[in-house]
Amino acid sequence: MNCDDQQPPSWAGALRGLAARVLGSSGDSVQFESSPGPGRHYTYRASDGLLTIAASDGVSAAVALHHFLRRHCGRAVHWDTALPLPAVRLPDVPETSGRARVRDGYYLNFCTFSYTMPYWDWAQWEREIDWMALHGITMPLAATGHEAALFTAYSRLGMSGPEVREFLGGPGYLPFHYMGCLDSFAGPLSQSWIDSHQELGSRIIQRQRALGMTPVLPAFTGHVPAQLAPERVSTRNWQGFRSHVLHPNDPLFEQVGAQITRAQIELFGTDHLYAVDPFIEMPPVEAEPGFPAAMAAATLNSLVAADPEAIWLMQAWPFSYQPEFWTSQRVRAFLDAIPDDRVILADLWAEHDPQWRRLDGFAGKTWLWCALLNFGGRTEPIGDLHGVTSEIASALNSPNPPAGIGLSMEATYNNPVYFEFVADQLWSPAADVEAWLPAFVAERYGTDSERLLAAWSGLIDTVYDARGVRIFPESFTGVLTARPSYAGIATGLDDWLDTVRAEVGGLLWYRPETLVAAWDRMIDAAEDSPGLAAGPLGHDLVDIGVAVLSRVADHLYLAVLEELRRDCSTPERRVEDFLRVFSDLERLLATRAEFTVQHWEAAAARWASDDRELAVLTGNARRIVTVWSRPDTPELDDYAGRVWSGLVGGYYRKRWAAWAHGLDAAVAAGPESSVPAVELDAQLRGLAEEFLRNGPTGTPTDVQSTAAESRLLYTTYSEFASALPSAAQSQPRGA
Numbered sequence: 001m002n003c004d005d006q007q008p009p010s011w012a013g014a015l016r017g018l019a020a021r022v023l024g025s026s027g028d029s030v031q032f033e034s035s036p037g038p039g040r041h042y043t044y045r046a047s048d049g050l051l052t053i054a055a056s057d058g059v060s061a062a063v064a065l066h067h068f069l070r071r072h073c074g075r076a077v078h079w080d081t082a083l084p085l086p087a088v089r090l091p092d093v094p095e096t097s098g099r100a101r102v103r104d105g106y107y108l109n110f111c112t113f114s115y116t117m118p119y120w121d122w123a124q125w126e127r128e129i130d131w132m133a134l135h136g137i138t139m140p141l142a143a144t145g146h147e148a149a150l151f152t153a154y155s156r157l158g159m160s161g162p163e164v165r166e167f168l169g170g171p172g173y174l175p176f177h178y179m180g181c182l183d184s185f186a187g188p189l190s191q192s193w194i195d196s197h198q199e200l201g202s203r204i205i206q207r208q209r210a211l212g213m214t215p216v217l218p219a220f221t222g223h224v225p226a227q228l229a230p231e232r233v234s235t236r237n238w239q240g241f242r243s244h245v246l247h248p249n250d251p252l253f254e255q256v257g258a259q260i261t262r263a264q265i266e267l268f269g270t271d272h273l274y275a276v277d278p279f280i281e282m283p284p285v286e287a288e289p290g291f292p293a294a295m296a297a298a299t300l301n302s303l304v305a306a307d308p309e310a311i312w313l314m315q316a317w318p319f320s321y322q323p324e325f326w327t328s329q330r331v332r333a334f335l336d337a338i339p340d341d342r343v344i345l346a347d348l349w350a351e352h353d354p355q356w357r358r359l360d361g362f363a364g365k366t367w368l369w370c371a372l373l374n375f376g377g378r379t380e381p382i383g384d385l386h387g388v389t390s391e392i393a394s395a396l397n398s399p400n401p402p403a404g405i406g407l408s409m410e411a412t413y414n415n416p417v418y419f420e421f422v423a424d425q426l427w428s429p430a431a432d433v434e435a436w437l438p439a440f441v442a443e444r445y446g447t448d449s450e451r452l453l454a455a456w457s458g459l460i461d462t463v464y465d466a467r468g469v470r471i472f473p474e475s476f477t478g479v480l481t482a483r484p485s486y487a488g489i490a491t492g493l494d495d496w497l498d499t500v501r502a503e504v505g506g507l508l509w510y511r512p513e514t515l516v517a518a519w520d521r522m523i524d525a526a527e528d529s530p531g532l533a534a535g536p537l538g539h540d541l542v543d544i545g546v547a548v549l550s551r552v553a554d555h556l557y558l559a560v561l562e563e564l565r566r567d568c569s570t571p572e573r574r575v576e577d578f579l580r581v582f583s584d585l586e587r588l589l590a591t592r593a594e595f596t597v598q599h600w601e602a603a604a605a606r607w608a609s610d611d612r613e614l615a616v617l618t619g620n621a622r623r624i625v626t627v628w629s630r631p632d633t634p635e636l637d638d639y640a641g642r643v644w645s646g647l648v649g650g651y652y653r654k655r656w657a658a659w660a661h662g663l664d665a666a667v668a669a670g671p672e673s674s675v676p677a678v679e680l681d682a683q684l685r686g687l688a689e690e691f692l693r694n695g696p697t698g699t700p701t702d703v704q705s706t707a708a709e710s711r712l713l714y715t716t717y718s719e720f721a722s723a724l725p726s727a728a729q730s731q732p733r734g735a
Contacts, residue, residue, distance in 0.1 A: 009034040011058030014210035018062060018130050022069075022077060024084035032061050040100035040138075044068055046093040058212025060100065062133035063427055067098060076443035077134050078420065079413050080536045080594075083127070086446070098427055100136065101396070105426045106346060106368045106406030107132055108141040109315070110175040110218075110277070114624065115377035115411035115640055117144070118172045119603035119617075125204050128412075133211045136426040139404065140208055141275055142215035142268075145201020147174055148194050149264035156259060157228065165189045167225045171197075172604070172620030179280045180223030182241035185629075186620050192609035198267060205268050216313050217264055219274035220257030220302055222246050222295065228256070234285040239635045245285060248298030257302025265307065272309040273344075279318040283325045292330060293337035300338055313344045315408075316362075319355045320348065328359055335363050346370050348408045351384065351391055351422075352471065361400030369395045370406035371422045375473050376640035377411030377625075379595070380550055381459070381543045382476070383418035384466045385433040392425050413594065416444075416536075417456075417464065433460060444536050451525045452537075455544075458518025462510035463547050469509060473639055478507060478550040479557045480582070480652060481641030483634065483684065484659035486666040486677045493565045493667070500561055504554045505727060512551065513722040516714075519544050523714055526707035538706040542595050545588050545710055546643050548721050553581045555724050564663065575660045579653055584713060586649025590699060591706040597625065597646035597696050622692050626651060631688040646696030651687065658683045 012032040019027035035043060035054040042055040042064035051068060055061035070076045072093050075085050120128075125144070132140055147168055154164045169177055170186030171193050177183050208215045222245040226233055229252055233244035246253040261274065276299050284291045303310035319326040335343070345367040347355050356362060356369070369392060373383055395402050405426050407419055420440060421433060430436035437460060441453045470476065488496030526533035526541055533541065556578040563571035589595040604621035608614035623629075625647065628636035641647075659680060666676035703709055 006033065008032065009055075009058070011061065011210065011212045014207070014212075015053075015058055015061050015065075018133060018211065019065060020084075021126070021130055022065070022083055022085060022134075024087060026087055026090065027084075029090055030065065040103070041098065042067075043095060043097045044093070045095040046072070046090050048092070049090050051090050051093075057138075058210070059105070059133050059136060059138050060098075060212075062130075062211065063100075063136045064098065066134040067096070067427075068093065070439065070443050071096075074442055074448075075446050076420075076440075077131060078416050078444060078536060079131060080416070080539050081444075082535055100427055101429065102402060102404045102426060104139045104368065104404030104406075105136040105423070106139045106141075106370060106404050106408070107137040108143075109348065109372070109408045109410055110141065110143060110179050110275070111376075111410035112141075112412060113143045113175040114172055116413060118174070119600075119607060119621070121606070122200060122203055125200070126207065129204065129207050129211065132208075132213070135420075135423040137407075137423075138213050139273065139406075140213055140215055142201070142205050142208065143175060143178060143218050143275075144204055145197045145199075145268065146178060146218045146264070147171075147189060148198035148201070149260055149267055151194050152263040152267065153256070153260040154225065154228075156263070157256065159225065159228070161191065162188070163225070163227070165191065165194070170616055170620040171607070172617075172624050177223075178218045178221075179277050180221040180243055180245065181238040181280065181282070183223070183225070183243055185241065186623060187616060190609060190613045190616070192613065193607060196607070202268055209269075209271070214271040214273055216273040216275045217268060217270065219264070219276045219312075220260045220299070221276055221278045222248065222253060222257075222299070224252075224256060228252075236282050236285050238280075238282050240629060240633045248291075248294040253298045254302045254305055257299070258305035261303055261306035261310075270307055272307055273311050273313055274303055274307075275313045275315075276303075277315050277317070280315070281318065281321050283322060289330070289333065292334040296334050296337035300342055311342055311344060312338065313346060315348050316345045316355050316367075317348045319359065320353045323358075331359050332363055335365055338365075340365055344368065344403070346406060346408060347402070348372055350395065351388065354391065354395070356395060356398065356400075356402070361398055364400055366403050367400075368404040368406045369402040370408035371419070372408045372410070373418055373471060374409040374411050374414050375471075377414070377642060378473070378481075378640070379414055379543075379546060379643045380478065381415055381463050381547050382466055382469075382471055383415050383464045384469065384471075385418060385421055385460060385464045386467055388418075388422055388425065389430060389432060393429070417459075433464075445532055447529075447532070449525055451521050451528075455518040455521035455525065458514050458521070459544065462512075462515040462518070465510060469506075476507065477638075479504075479554045479656075480550055480585075480643055480648060481638050483637050484655050484680065486659075486662075486680055489666055489676075490671045492671060493561070497558075497561055497565055500558050504558050505725070507554055508551055508724060508726040509728060510726060511728045512548075512724045512726055515544070515548060516718050516722045519548055519710075519714060520718065523707060523710045526710070530705070530707065533705065533707045538592055539594065541706050541710050542588060542592050545585070545713055549581055549585045549713065549717060550643070551724060552717050552721050553578065553585075556581060560660070560663075564667065568667065570660060570663045579657055579660070581717075582653035582656070583649050584716065585643070586645055586653075587700050587703050588706070588709045588713060589643065589645035589648060590703045591709055595644050596699070597622075597642070597644045598699070600625070600642075600644070601695060618695065619692060622695055626691055627688045631685040631692070646699050649700070650696050650698055651691050654687050655684055658687065 019030040033054040044053040165188045168189040349372045351371040604617040
């Protein structure tokens with residue numbers, strides 16, 4: 001750090017820009033130098049208001065800056081931190097060093113580009129890339145603009161512009177096209193979108209490279225338009241969608257794949273990393289044992305034909321999602337078809353279902369330990385923070401340890417405490433979450449507060465102590481976003497009640513009074529410091545309110561069924577209480593823009609170049625968070641359900657009101673009659689179609705502050721919520 005005449009590193013200019021965006025004018029007081037030596041590392045010192053950072057690479061320098069801000073200025077940069085940070089004179093700090101535990105920090109999931117980022121502009125992406133660098137991300141998935149490469153390639157293969165745009169489908173669903181799950185759905189894609197996102201994708205990738213990252217770009221999965229080779233494609237199905245794929249032995253497979261990769265290199269350059277998921281949630285179209293290996297060879301050959309240095313990154317999700325097909329023998333045969341130096345496996349759900357254990361460390365292949373947690377952008381706060389350090393330590397101590405740690409969530413801007421904790425494991429392992437928590441709380445709010453620390457300790461002991469809980473949409477769905485049904489009547493009310501009791505009980509593994517006490521403390525802090533409530537504290541207040549009222553709604557739903565069973569008629573008063581939760585929670589959600597469906601829809605609408613495109617964009621935005629596909633195909637209904645204003649008090653409440661209205665008739669008709677269920681399904685389809693046409697209606701406009709609305713909810717529901725029965729009241733939590 002004392003070589004005054006050395007040339008500044010190539011990444012220094014990009015880091016100065018990052019420092020200015022984070023620190024404002026104080027960014028001028030940060031200088032960057034190169035530090036030779038093996039591995040990713042940094043050293044920094046501060047004296048007389050000047051911070052000097054020497055690092056092996058740009059990302060390590062950004063981590064150093066963030067470490068300095070957190071440890072010596074008491075401020076962290078989270079997803080919702082207001083930037084630039086308040087002006088501060090940089091304190092004197094002696095020389096401090098850090099070294100990465102792993103080679104790479106991986107980030108994102110194809111789904112994230114649908115559930116969070118489809119409508120982002122450059123300002124949002126610039127902030128996100130800064131967040132990546134500050135948190136040690138070296139290997140981000142970069143899917144924005146891939147549609148331009150596909151358009152170029154298929155045009156060269158003889159398709160017309162309108163044909164390609166129809167095949168690509170709606171902009172909100174493009175990542176599922178890239179994975180080969182669907183095509184020609186919810187579109188067409190406009191030329192305006194393709195051109196603008198080619199430019200946006202280029203800016204994203206250029207900035208990532210400037211900061212020292214190596215972006216991972218999408219590539220060919222075998223999925224093609226049927227008209228390209230109608231006699232040579234096979235058909236496969238994903239969640240009711242049909243798509244077409246080429247056989248790996250067909251010469252056209254390599255030709256198309258190479259054409260797409262060449263087009264992408266022309267548009268965006270390359271760092272030789274390509275994300276390809278040829279199966280994802282679809283078994284191979286042929287059951288013959290050698291087929292997966294043939295697909296592996298064809299995929300790699302198509303990449304190498306365009307880029308001789310290509311390395312294939314594959315999400316290991318198929319092995320987790322369909323383990324009955326992907327036996328260890330099948331996986332081994334598939335992986336053996338790929339040279340060790342040509343593939344990286346992302347163990348996508350390693351915090352819960354680690355495939356590296358089942359598959360013997362991926363047979364010596366390079367792999368990444370990834371934390372997924374969030375599916376579909378669901379907004380309930382939840383996580384197993386206590387298991388993070390032990391799971392990562394176990395992987396790092398295995399015979400074939402991971403080369404990196406990744407965040408593979410299907411959506412960002414949720415559960416920030418969880419993802420901040422995982423990101424910290426890249427550089428600074430914490431002994432346990434309790435030891436890590438005080439600094440997180442102080443850095444998140446920029447102040448030391450015993451009250452806020454106590455509130456967060458309550459959250460760590462409740463919603464974030466989900467040890468042993470399967471956090472997956474099919475097994476963890478509260479009633480707020482669930483699709484109403486009379487299906488239980490067919491099994492008899494007693495069996496239905498037993499099922500609902502088990503489901504509701506499974507969502508409350510902690511002592512509810514602990515969560516309610518944490519809620520009270522957080523509201524107190526917001527009332528005492530209104531300025532804090534305008535920032536991340538306001539977001540956290542909504543989160544904890546959602547956590548409490550979600551369980552209140554579950555138990556009021558159960559109470560409706562219990563009284564229905566006892567009295568043989570719909571308990572109107574209890575139904576009113578149940579539906580009131582939706583209306584009351586709607587008001588809290590409406591206090592924060594990020595918890596409103598209008599905010600999501602407006603972001604989509606900004607990209608419209610004409611009325612036709614506006615209809616496509618708003619339709620995509622409304623569709624994916626409700627029916628996902630079509631109102632008459634319920635396979636994915638509410639998979640991406642959000643506890644948002646405009647949905648909770650409108651769409652979701654209307655559905656449950658329709659359910660309650662027909663409950664007496666459904667019980668009277670008995671298990672032999674399907675008429676009530678058919679009528680309810682018709683009403684639910686009608687409500688979905690209405691929402692898709694018109695969007696949210698009747699959202700509140702007279703809401704108070706987040707703290708004030710939180711206090712009203714606390715006054716109304718705290719006693720009821722504290723008394724809810726839970727498994728934790730009958731037995732202690734295990735370690």
